Amino acid sequence: MSKRQIYLESLPHDVALERLLTALDQAGWGPQREVVPTDKALGRITAAPVRARISAPHYNASAVDGIAVKASDTFGATETSPLTLTIGEQAHWVDTGDPLPPGCDAVIMVEHVNLLDDGHHSGARCEILAPVAPWQDVRQIGEDVVATEILLPEGHTIRPQDMGALLAAGILEVPVVRKPVVTFIPTGTEIVEPKADPAPGEIIEFNSRVILSMVSEWGGTPVRGPIVRDDYDLIRRTVREAVAGSDIVIVNAGSSAGSEDYTVHVLKELGQVLAHGVAIRPGKPVMLGLIDGKPFVGLPGYPVSTWLTAELFVKPLVYRFLGQQVPRRPTVRASLARRVTSPMGVTEYVRVKLGRVGERLVATPISRGAAVISSLVRADGLLVVPSGLEGIGEGSEVEVELLRPLSEIQETVVAIGSHDTSLDLMGSFLRRKSGFYLSSAHVGSQGGLLALKRGEAHVAGVHLLDEATGDYNTAYVQKYLGRPALLVLLARREQGFIVPRGNPKNITSFRDLARPDVQYVNRQRGAGTRLLLDYHLKQEGISPAEVQGYRWELFTHLNVAAAVKAGDADAGLGIRSAAQAMDLDFVPVAWEEYELCIPAELEEHPGVQAVLTLLRDPEFLGAVESLGGYDCADSGRIRRV
Amino acid sequence: MSKRQIYLESLPHDVALERLLTALDQAGWGPQREVVPTDKALGRITAAPVRARISAPHYNASAVDGIAVKASDTFGATETSPLTLTIGEQAHWVDTGDPLPPGCDAVIMVEHVNLLDDGHHSGARCEILAPVAPWQDVRQIGEDVVATEILLPEGHTIRPQDMGALLAAGILEVPVVRKPVVTFIPTGTEIVEPKADPAPGEIIEFNSRVILSMVSEWGGTPVRGPIVRDDYDLIRRTVREAVAGSDIVIVNAGSSAGSEDYTVHVLKELGQVLAHGVAIRPGKPVMLGLIDGKPFVGLPGYPVSTWLTAELFVKPLVYRFLGQQVPRRPTVRASLARRVTSPMGVTEYVRVKLGRVGERLVATPISRGAAVISSLVRADGLLVVPSGLEGIGEGSEVEVELLRPLSEIQETVVAIGSHDTSLDLMGSFLRRKSGFYLSSAHVGSQGGLLALKRGEAHVAGVHLLDEATGDYNTAYVQKYLGRPALLVLLARREQGFIVPRGNPKNITSFRDLARPDVQYVNRQRGAGTRLLLDYHLKQEGISPAEVQGYRWELFTHLNVAAAVKAGDADAGLGIRSAAQAMDLDFVPVAWEEYELCIPAELEEHPGVQAVLTLLRDPEFLGAVESLGGYDCADSGRIRRV
Structure with missing residues (x-):
């Protein structure tokens, strides 16, 4: 109990992040390229402009079912003096998608062709009542995509329709940005794997599942390290191995001050501490550093702190590695139901419930306990109290980042009052x-x-x-x-x-x-x-x-x-x-x-x-x-x- | 060429869909339940309310580092008459997260404890200057989650934070809605697997990749059937096998009328045709039916038609099977740059580019060719011209469904004019x-x-x-x-x-x-x-x-x-x-x-x-x-x- 944690500093979080990103830039850490089959490229980000290999269509194709002709052979046909064409000579039956036979440059729809003989055999004759222009009812080469043109720019996230266009253009492999491998190491002697019957004192490890699920959603490759007990050498060895095989390493401190202490000393020995302690709440004891030119993030142990600091520090790293801007969450303006207070100099993140009652959207702050994961389940949004304010007054109009689609919030009946077990049931039935x-x-x-x-x-x-x-x-x-x-x-x-x-x-x-x-x-x-x-x-x-x-x-x-x-x-x-x-x-x-x-x-x-x-x-x-x-x-x- | 396709009807698309959904309801087709490990439950939908198995915390836990005491033992302590407690008797050192020793009901933070003897051993004495109330600095059992309470309602999509709450509550398995298996069968003799050097007349099959990627995004399990040539018996056999192993079967007709013809006859033989031909453009020749109580959807072959009809008919099926409403796409209001026309009685879907120039958001219609997959790559939104209108005039304010985030559209420089190869390059550099x-x-x-x-x-x-x-x-x-x-x-x-x-x-x-x-x-x-x-x-x-x-x-x-x-x-x-x-x-x-x-x-x-x-x-x-x-x-x- 003698080693009380002394924070090196309490930096504004954007300053701390910028310090890390600058160090990473200097270390040459950033997007890398790999090639994947187009079939597997959904959701991946292009690492270079992607050029069409072939045109689409890649041949002159009939756009209808009918007869392919040379347009100049049809000039002069009118209703009063129809023109007769012979199948296999001036006219050739084609289905939609068929290539034009050599010498043909137009197609006449079957609806505009009068059959004079029975059947479609070579030598059968047919009659047309009007000429066609060159290239009529023909899908010319490159109508959709022309070979060599840029189909997708660099930095583009590949959607289902993009996969179609890539394959149509003969592109079977795409250069994409490699996903960052993010390894999460849970530490703490009291931490155990999820179980249905933990003993008193055993703390179920679930932060890794939460954060690594988020990493997946952001576009990284999640790797879960084993739970490491509070043992300096063991933590050091595990971190060193993780750094070798990852692009981002996260150590999640146990909830006690002791295990956090191990983490910062390991970081000092293996690399460089860039920030320890940021001016946010919850989540103050976050640690940022560099080991072998790769980012190291120490996340605090209480689940809401872990979640918030992952949002603030890990998410920007994943997007930076992907060469992308961090997408902004949608926001709404709402009226604050109750005053929130926050110390000067600290940016406070308040979970809120949102409800539309009448015309007003109302934001009600919910439990601030950093240990209460269910508060994140119940939260509809996040209200940020800037470090320069000591609080925000009741009734103020505030901007809330949405954690849940606004459409769901609009369709929510808000019940506040006495607790009754049947209300939970009502939620499911409703x-x-x-x-x-x-x-x-x-x-x-x-x-x-x-x-x-x-x-x-x-x-x-x-x-x-x-x-x-x-x-x-x-x-x-x-x-x-x-x-x-x-x-x-x-x-x-x-x-x-x-x-x-x-x-x-x-x-x-x-x-x-x-x-x-x-x-x-x-x-x-x-x-x-x-x-x-x-x-x-x-x-x-x-x-x-x-x-x-x-x-x-x-x-x-x-x-x-x-x-x-x-x-x-x-x-x-x-x-x-x-x-x-x-x-x-x-x-x-x-x-x-x-x-x-x-x-x-x-x-x-x-x-x-x-x-x-x-x-x-x-x-x-x-x-x-x-x-x-x-x-x-x-x-x-x-x-x- | 003799068998021209005659459409049975040209139903409004919502009527056609409702006909299919009603028939499916009658056949008992709909959500099914399965149990998955919580670890694998991200993005899945709960099939029943999920109740906590254990409380979180599941024991009374110290919320700080300090000494655990029985609160009543501390009553009477003041600055002038401090109280002395002996470690191992009235006081017990605890770290954050430790369980309270038997008989204790409060914790005094280490900062408020004066050590009188050296060290933390049993028998050492310490001094306190104030009493504590019962349960002070204790995270009581159930502070976060109480055993048996409903943690997630039925029909809830599991997010990262939900996984944390589930594991914290001792829930290692979750009942979720089974994902529908969607099998996509490409047909057409002219259709070939993706390749870089197709011969004239060979059409690269990419619709399956587009639609099945969408199926994945909607929450279904995509299965790609083999390409089937235009052979009635072969198509029938393939469809029958697919129906046995799937919840939804899609047959994608080749682009020629002939192959579509096979499909409808197979559907007639194996099941029931519910709609053939709907009043939309593109995508008219869509087919809806029922085989063995399961939905059968025949999608037309041109890629834009395939995409649109999958959106209109397959998407609602996937969501229905998941017990969810189809999420509405976000929309924006924009000013229409050019008049669009559309036949009366037909609902027309127009792809548009959107651009914010000055204060106005402008929607510019792009190529309508149903064969042009690149138009879907370029489209920012979809404009629906209702069947009751013959068109929408230039400058009209219209509502556009977004195919791309509005934030990206806001950050887009719109270049319209002469073509130059360097403009494509400019896109990537910009x-x-x-x-x-x-x-x-x-x-x-x-x-x-x-x-x-x-x-x-x-x-x-x-x-x-x-x-x-x-x-x-x-x-x-x-x-x-x-x-x-x-x-x-x-x-x-x-x-x-x-x-x-x-x-x-x-x-x-x-x-x-x-x-x-x-x-x-x-x-x-x-x-x-x-x-x-x-x-x-x-x-x-x-x-x-x-x-x-x-x-x-x-x-x-x-x-x-x-x-x-x-x-x-x-x-x-x-x-x-x-x-x-x-x-x-x-x-x-x-x-x-x-x-x-x-x-x-x-x-x-x-x-x-x-x-x-x-x-x-x-x-x-x-x-x-x-x-x-x-x-x-x-x-x-x-x-x-």
Whole structure:
């Protein structure tokens, strides 16, 4: 633990990259040429202008079915004085694509030929009523491509139609830019190959699969090195071998500072450190260097950092080797749903969800944890906060780089609010039955209503118990949304205590939660389940301070169940389906109404209509009930508030 | 020749497609599921919602390097009364990612720990100045993904980050939609495998490569059948075998009507014809049918027709089998440069070039020949003329489907005008040296000036001899463009007679062109070379009617050279580089000035500036001179007119 990582510097990332690219230029690193069969050239980039070997067509070809003639033989033919031609002498039958017989320079379509004798044999006579011009209905040599002309310029990415033109022009091999071989070396003693049952402390290695898949998409040849434990000599040997066989070498540090430390010392011994630490977040501890004139990139271990630094540093290297500009991601302008902050001097990359609600495209920042790979699965776009800003205010218009096609985002129903297991199911059904996508974020019932109010979402899942009346949702919608809305019943669902198998602590009432031997796990403020707990504690006259774990807040029913499953908590309040999913026991407390709140002005939105249709779909409702603890008898019931 | 193809019908293409899809639905044809290793799942489509097998993290992990503690043991620590903890008893060293030791529920960062003894051994003591809350600096089980939660919905295309999340969640295999196997059977006795030296009458088979490359891009598994000659039994046997092993079968008819005829009869015998002939152009003779409940598509033989009908009929089949919507191509709005016409009742697909000149995006229709594969290489977009219209007028705003990224189109310098071999070279150099693309169309010098006038191009290559003054270009620019412009010398170039090796007809003067034994090949009206001929014929008092072939018009120097090379012409007027490229002889006539005309208002356009820079680049000029017949001594000279 004594060797704490000291970063050499904290360069702006573009300066760091330019330093690497300049060093590579000086080392003569760059595009190389190889020749591949045209058949295998799809997606490859031409390394030189490609010239046609032969013309297409490569002979004068009939463009129709008919008789080939010499045009001058037909001059003078008219309707009143037709001209007779003899097959095999002045006229020759040809099909489309046939070469013109010697001496012929035009074709008369069969529709314009009167047969005077039976059949097409040599000697048969036919009659024409009009002359033809030279080269009429003939595809002349080179009509499509002329031999020696440049068919594809240098630096052109070969598409399906290009392959056709190349083969038509007799080109069986093409000079293309060699794909860079990119080797990825995962390091870290705690790192293991993907498995379904890792032991505590084992970290599944998946960064290599993510980054090398990206390398494939960019046009490189991915190579995965073996996992190397934190052993200086072993890392050095592996890097040296990788450099010999690759054009770009990536070392992915384990997540602990120690393994990163090995990497930078290996780089110092084998080559030259050009940058260590860049002013970005996430991804600061990136390392750039040169070994034997080839780029070496040390990527940090947390998956979002790995992904971002690969985007910022590996992608430009792959494109540089291919002689191409890095393609810009499409961008959109959107309104920022919540303020984001960022330290001065650091360029911050914020993952956002995008949703079109009404006329506005809204960008909602999502979890910033660099360790959370699922945040990249859920992200629709990337917002860059420049290093000169300390943040961007709520409601600002921002430019967002798209990580998902805008067309999909436009067809997405945005659900923000309380978590319910059936929402995930709804996503799949909605996609299959209506083509719409569902994006759902779990911020609790109250958070959902506030998101509706701000125009960030189409629907919000809510289950808020009104202590005064025992009624669900109505009063809260009036209070937090304050506009006409629909409340549509998704399902009645059963709340209760999620407890380990066999309920070892014998928890049967809210009173039990206050026992000193009971560790409780709670939901966050604003969650309907939290309100339910508070309501019952108040009823029973229990102070929150008496409940051990009252302040331990998790964001979903499943997270609560997972904490119970792990033995970290003895009980948590949640829905039966979460207990059932985790194979835990469940002590019922109450049935409640889980409704979707939809602002009235969004009722006619086609995606909202698709949701309403789904809430009356027996197949969907059957699937919900099979999750356990759901009653769908009245699903789809609409109340207007 | 007796069996002329009679089309059964001429259905609107959407009606024909819907007929096929309905029949396939009834036959139960559609998505099937298979399970693949997650490692191989990139780009595949989930066939069911994918649930996490394990949580990520799957244990409570330290988020920092430090000491793991039980939070309640730290309560009461302050700066004034620090708390001492003993390693191995109340405190345990952990690295980032390590599991919390039993009994611990929080981590204190190493930066906040004062070491009281030397070293990290068990029994060493350390001091803390503040308490920690439970779960502080701990990545709790399920922070990223909770076991059993839906990670990816059904119908989701797996991206690199999704692979990471799947592996993190212990998912080693994924249920995905099976890719449809698409077999392509080329037919036609005249069809041969790609070769560099086909004999006259041999047609190189490349449609299979184009269409199957597209099938790959759409997500299908391409299978290429052997080329089948026009033999009914052989075609029937091949189709029957293909149907047994495929999900979609394509038969590509030879270009003659006969082979198409075989195909429809085979389809009638083995299955059911659903449509034969659709109201589109090109591509009318498409065939749709069903054999053993699987789709059969007969694609016409001309490459542009093949491509278009594959887009319209095969693409929707592949996506239907994958359970996906056909992605819409991005579109742009552009101003139509020239009127296009189309018969009523037929949907016409017009390939267009796009160029941004000034503020306007202009769409210029290109050659409609269905046999011209290079037109698909050159096309930037597709304009659809609906069946209810007879055409679309010049200057109309139209919607164009993009075949090339808009960003590339925006970075394209559009050159329309006289053909010169060095322009092709310029395209490659421009791309490499400045990143700009060059799009060049050959319509002759006068046509180029008119294109500039209409705002369709940035530059026009011109070499127009003023008979009165012997000066080049100036008077014409004033007459046809009528606005201030720059004339920039690309090169002086040598014009002369392109003749076969050894000049067998001994052509040495314009007078020789009028000899009865000489077949001439001309350039089109408006071409500078045509004007040069007319000037000299007039000087010599020769009437055009005396020149055999005066009305035979080709569009480029290379096409003229190709006609001479083929023996179809004895001479043509053209530039030395064309003769040299085709290994022909050349009889010099004159040096002329080939200039680029650039409207003055476009001078500051960055792409135009890149062209001007290139015209003073020794490497480029050297490459031009090596083409033969160019003098670049004054290249880059600018005249303002």
